Amino acid sequence: MINEVIEIESFNPFECQFPNRKLITRETLILIKNLRAAGHNVRILPDNDQPLEILYKKGFSELFSDVLFLYMCGKAVDVAVNVISSQVEKLLESGKNVKTENIIINIDRSTKNYNYLGEKVLTSTKKKLLEERLQFKQEFERCFNTISPFHKYPIPIFLEHKPKIVGWCLIYEDEKGLGTEGIVTDKKVKRRISQGRLKGFSITGIAKLTQCSICKSKFTDCNHIPRNFYDNKECVNKIIEADFIEGSIVKEPINPQCLINMQL
Known part of the structure; x- marks a missing residue:
């Protein structure tokens, strides 16, 4: 050892x-x-x-x-x-x-x-x-430290998770999972979205309370590795409680379902 x-x-x-x-x-x-x-x-x-x-x-x-x-x-x-x-x-x-x-x-x-x-x-x-x-x-x-001009949308939107505000949003969770709605204020980013050059959305958060699907303990404490199988059961990290920090518009989302639906 x-x-x-x-x-x-x-x-x-x-x-x-x-x-x-x-x-x-x-x-x-x-x-x-x-x-x-x-x-x-x-x-x-x-x-x-x-x-x-x-x-x-x-x-x-x-x-x-x-x-x-x-x-x-x-x-x-x-x-x-x-x-x-x-x-x-x-x-x-x-x-x-x-x-x-x-x-x-x-x-x-x-x-x-x-x-x-x-x-x-x-x-x-x-x-x-x-x-x-x-x-x-x-x-x-x-x-x-910048206050949102939109009361309904308090959370900043960034581009590729870089610290430059390009809009404002609301991030929520429902029976379908994580969702967001908001307003893009940056004209260049709007144009790139309309051209299909930017099409994904990504959310940064802090997982405060997590649970391992194998041992049911806190995921940060156990040694089970996500996507590995233990007795034919896949290890998954279940996020029970989280704080949402920001949303970002990204060029290529890792999840193909995380797409932007822009209304002109």
């Missing part, structure tokens, strides 16, 4: 709107589950009493879009790098759009950083990613 602890940073780009939330993305959680399965003890930073919650983008296919930092030492390094590399390679083979440059591994708390293949990453590259992450967070803060 491997005893070294692997530490992974949580990151909340929406701190201004949803403070004191310890967030990781769905693909980071799957990575954590694979590391646990390989015998690693994984700790999520900051190591506090805040519950771990999942930041998800429903209908969006770009994985590891947020910068992921892992800290590891000793014998854990080689095994962990193999687990990370294997997961990323599976995503790439399946045709997923994976931002592999956003995965930074720091070994023995040194000044040296590596990518998911164990290759050294330049200090300037890490600095650039950190600066971009901070800027990303600050730009979201500016957007969420």
